[in-house]
Amino acid sequence: MVAATLVLAAPTLVAAPAAATATDPPAFVAAVPNPVADGDAGEFVVVDVPRVAANWTLSDGETTVALPDDPAERPGTRFAVGDDPNATRRLAEAPVVGVDRLSLSNAGERLVLRRDGVAVATLDYRDAPEGERLVLGDDGRRWRPVGFEPREVRRHGTAAVRGFLLPDSPGVPVGTLRGAEDRLLLAGYTFTSDRVADALVAAAERGVKVRVLVDADPVGGRSAQGAAVLDELADAGIDVSVLGGPHARFEYHHPKYAVVDDRALVLSENWKPAGVGGRSSRGWGVVVDARSVANDLAGLFRSDAGGRDAVPWRRYRRGQTFEPGTPANGSYPSRIDPAATTGSVRVLTAPGNAEAAVVGVIDGADDRVDVIQPSVGRRDGPLLRATVRAAERGVRVRVLLSGAWYVAEENAALVDWLNGVAERRDLPLSARLAEPRGRYEKVHAKGVVADDVVVVGSLNWNANAVSDNREVAVAVRSDELATYFREAFAADWGQGTGRTAWILAAGALAALIVAVVVARKTIRFEERR
Incomplete structure (x- = not known):
């Protein structure tokens, strides 16, 4: 499968994509690499993962963490991934899956989501602002303050x-x-x-x-x-x-x-x-x-x-x-x-x-x-x-x-x-x-x-x-x-x-x-x- 790459570009306010179904491709939805907390406690990335059983992993090039293989063990298709679940729950607007170790660099990172060892989605970002959330969608991506969600009319x-x-x-x-x-x-x-x-x-x-x-x-x-x-x-x-x-x-x-x-x-x-x-x-x-x-x-x-x-x-x-x-x-x-x-x-x-x-x-x-x-x-x-x-x-x-x-x-x-x-x-x-x-x-x-x-x-x-x-x-x-x-x-x-x-x-x-x-x-x- 060819990896889908999303790279931070000119700021454009967008809504996050709808939750994945069994036939939708996996995707990155959002990331908070630089929360306002000592040691960046609570940092996380949000993914959409189809309801299929597979060996799912998330990697930053240095560390690889495993996600639940069985769909029944995941809290839906969209969830946040972080190594400090209690801190992440206060910031994330999605259910949290705790992992042993996840360290997102504030200076920049390439995150890769893999299924059975094959890269299926990639997220690149640079210079993460403190206390802001990178939101991605089909029409663009933008950093915006944690806790702010634009409303529809x-x-x-x-x-x-x-x-x-x-x-x-x-x-x-x-x-x-x-x-x-x-x-x-x-x-x-x-x-x-x-x-x-x-x-x-x-x-x-x-x-x-x-x-x-x-x-x-x-x-x-x-x-x-x-x-x-x-x-x-x-x-x-x-x-x-x-x-x-x-x-x-x-x-x-x-x-x-x-x-x-x-x-x-x-x-x-x-x-x-x-x-x-x-x-x-x-x-x-x-x-x-x-x-x-x-x-x-x-x-x-x-x-x-x-x-x-x-x-x-x-x-x-x-x-x-x-x-x-x-x-x-x-x-x-x-x-x-x-x-x-x-x-x-x-x-x-x-x-x-x-x-x-x-x-x-x-x-x-x-x-x-x-x-x-x-x-x-x-x-x-x-x-x-x-x-x-x-x-x-x-x-x-x-x-x-x-x-x-x-x-x-x-x-x-x-x-x-x-x-x-x-x-x-x-x-x-x-x-x-x-x-x-x-x-x-x-x-x-x-x-x-x-x-x-x-x-x-x-x-x-x-x-x-x-x-x-x-x-x-x-x-x-x-x-x-x-x-x-x-x-x-x-x-x-x-x-x-x-x-x-x-x-x-x-x-x-x-x-x-x-x-x-x-x-x-x-x-x-x-x-x-």
């Missing part, structure tokens, strides 16, 4: 959905949290809102099971106000964890959602006064009243909060110092009321599926596409390319970007470029910078309305967000909800400008956040998130 049936805007309706997210009776799981990037903290503490005092998960290392550091709020939650007996560290599964834990009993609250805003206090940010949000959606996000929360990179707040804050901060304290009018309707719901997550799903939403539009974003990354990114592609087929496209001072220059340049492309190629495409004019301070929403589909959530349109951050969004198909958000978009669009401009919102200078580069993280401003 989760499709749910028709549900009751309530759409709302911020700062117009801060009572909707806070009121939803206050209504918790059984469970309240809150996931976010930053958390400084006293109103939200009060709602969570009150829920815990009523016997509601409350858990909080936020990013461990937001850009610019955690403010003293934010630390005090998390202290208050922990003092109330609430399970508060932060996600991060040198071996984190995500560059940033950036979603903004909550599971409240059988409802899911998904929004674009951080849990801070500027986001949910009726102050500062233009945001979009939805409340989905559906047990299946709530359970879906609850499962995501448990997975993210259950990893080794999730650290209890009390332990994390020991010896930490925190930066002073001034929360937004503006007052803005409420002009657009919430809207209740129904629609079919899909849950999108990044890394993994959100970018492709949003591209599909835009590619599926026949009439109109409206995009609102704080900023956009590369001009050749898949999301912006899909937007231009929609205009090329005659779809009317509008792109509204924040005019806040810290992104005004780059956003103005993009607006000029998009409008120039539209003029030169006679496309139904236009772009503007938002001018709040007292209705809010800055655009922080990350939304799309494409015909009858609305996308709402935390997904920024840049490569870092779609490939490295944990992000959550929902795509809702509903004529009524699309009309609601399109009319809200039109109101903001009507106050925008298509020319290059600097928009200096009142008090914005005081909100400057100094970007700090920590470990592998890149520079960006918190308010852009």
Whole structure:
């Protein structure tokens, strides 16, 4: 039999192949050569072996270990092989077969799987990153953090959905949290809102099971106000964890959602006064009243909060110092009321599926596409390319970007470029910078309305967000909800400008956040998130 060789190539995120059958060829599925443990305890390789009796061996060129010959002695066709089964079980997502000795070199290795002495599969890798897992499949292979598995888009049936805007309706997210009776799981990037903290503490005092998960290392550091709020939650007996560290599964834990009993609250805003206090940010949000959606996000929360990179707040804050901060304290009018309707719901997550799903939403539009974003990354990114592609087929496209001072220059340049492309190629495409004019301070929403589909959530349109951050969004198909958000978009669009401009919102200078580069993280401003 000719050996099948899989060699590490350019990183491409793929799903692992399905488990082998008696007629499938043997294959390597994954490997963790360099776990975060003394002596690399728990290192392993995952194989798919058909249900046939044979003399199966695994070799690294120096050492050869025997695998169970009899299919009845193997835990299925797919299993992990390691010489420290107890440590491997904590890392592997497959049953473990213990062997006498298996030593995987961190610098590189060639592993050979043999049947009756004949090589049937080979795996080569080089420079194994610490705490990462090499995942292989028919379409490619990639190193990714141990414990992270990309999800498919989760499709749910028709549900009751309530759409709302911020700062117009801060009572909707806070009121939803206050209504918790059984469970309240809150996931976010930053958390400084006293109103939200009060709602969570009150829920815990009523016997509601409350858990909080936020990013461990937001850009610019955690403010003293934010630390005090998390202290208050922990003092109330609430399970508060932060996600991060040198071996984190995500560059940033950036979603903004909550599971409240059988409802899911998904929004674009951080849990801070500027986001949910009726102050500062233009945001979009939805409340989905559906047990299946709530359970879906609850499962995501448990997975993210259950990893080794999730650290209890009390332990994390020991010896930490925190930066002073001034929360937004503006007052803005409420002009657009919430809207209740129904629609079919899909849950999108990044890394993994959100970018492709949003591209599909835009590619599926026949009439109109409206995009609102704080900023956009590369001009050749898949999301912006899909937007231009929609205009090329005659779809009317509008792109509204924040005019806040810290992104005004780059956003103005993009607006000029998009409008120039539209003029030169006679496309139904236009772009503007938002001018709040007292209705809010800055655009922080990350939304799309494409015909009858609305996308709402935390997904920024840049490569870092779609490939490295944990992000959550929902795509809702509903004529009524699309009309609601399109009319809200039109109101903001009507106050925008298509020319290059600097928009200096009142008090914005005081909100400057100094970007700090920590470990592998890149520079960006918190308010852009």
